[in-house]
Amino acid sequence: MTKYQKQTRLLAAVDCIIFGFDGHELNILLIQRGFEPERGKWSLMGGFIQPDESPDDAATRILKGLTGLDGVYLEQLHTFGRPNRDPIERTLSITYFALIDIQRYEKQLSDEYHAEWFPLHKMPNLIFDHNEMVKMAREKLRYKAALHPLLFELLPEKFTLPLLQTLYESVYDTQFDKRNFSRKVLSTNLLIKQNDKDKDNSRKGAYYYKLDTKNYKTNFQAFLSIIPIPRPL
Amino acid sequence: MTKYQKQTRLLAAVDCIIFGFDGHELNILLIQRGFEPERGKWSLMGGFIQPDESPDDAATRILKGLTGLDGVYLEQLHTFGRPNRDPIERTLSITYFALIDIQRYEKQLSDEYHAEWFPLHKMPNLIFDHNEMVKMAREKLRYKAALHPLLFELLPEKFTLPLLQTLYESVYDTQFDKRNFSRKVLSTNLLIKQNDKDKDNSRKGAYYYKLDTKNYKTNFQAFLSIIPIPRPL
């Protein structure tokens, strides 16, 4: 029943750009390759797509295998397919980027894979075209986070405004005025103030907030700019 | 030298969602399949990736084959890879969306492929998961065009403001106030007013404008929203 006889078949892999926030800056989770080619060099976590899997399934499986986490924010980024991007054999790479709460991931799984978190500006060189993938992922993260309340995926359930601001400042490598920042963030009605404070990071303590998950899902697509609200397709 | 012995290899295709603007509404270019499966049904234009081609190369080739056009706006959209999306054999589809000036495409090439332009709201049902692809492409077009001066790719070199407004109204299925629209569009400094008018579409005639291609490339990435201008990565 194979009718497309003459066409070439290719290997297809998934590679994940995994971001985490350590409370100070944005980090990326990399693994040290345990096999040739490029053994010992740093690379993104990836794997081949299995016969019964969609690309999304494969990305979910790979992410779970490395971090132990389910229900992580995961989004297809781009497919890389230069004929010689893998010197062994032509391989398509469908890349995904993931945002995880760094406190939830399971370190022992990462150890199995020789994985390590790197602050983005101290990241080592990666194999193949993985540097390009990371660059694209960072650009997309900046792009989307400017328009959608995405960065909450990097934070624990309860977080403070100063922490949120530090996260934004890290992603955009910029400083914000905290008065304007909190006004803007709170005006979205996405945050619910808690009664308790985080006293670990300052003498005075900063109030915790939680995401209003209902509003979160509704407002995620909130659109900005030129266009009056369009009717759905 | 094939080291990834145990992995499955897959067919990999490119499918193109091709948009054009006929002066009234947004159109999509579809082809009628000349082979089984699904012979006679409507589908996106696509083709298999060849051994020496990147996915971008394949998309460019396929687009040129159907329309005769080079230098078209073409952007990778998403990769679809459900195991059974093609009933004959598992095939990955890397989709691209293209914006073309409908007046420049070469009709005879389209005729070879039994291609036809359809206004989006009169589009027939498509094979496989192509409906889903079109839906995603429309969403992305709306998304990007709200933030970037993208829709000019659909217009001829010289165009009038009323035509531009009709295009936006068609993409967003909404009406705009023409005073606010022209103020906003002109404030970008992307348009250069010409001295001649289009007299075909009204008694009074509307001035032609051209894109300021220098500013166009510079301002394309112009960012909106929450974030003060970040430093480049």
Place this chain on the structure above:
DNA sequence: AAAAATAAGTGTTAATTTGACACGAATTGC
């Protein structure tokens, strides 16, 4: 030749949003 019809082009105002800016409050360590 005057009048009617059509679509283009333009300006004002009020409301909202933004960015710049500084100080008092709470707590801890000395």
Place this chain on the structure above:
DNA sequence: GCAATTCGTGTCAAATTAACACTTATTTTT
């Protein structure tokens, strides 16, 4: 109880946005 630290908040001026209506140029009709 004093000093040091960081949290939390308010004002004002400037810029941006949305709402709104009339005049101009031209062609067609009478």
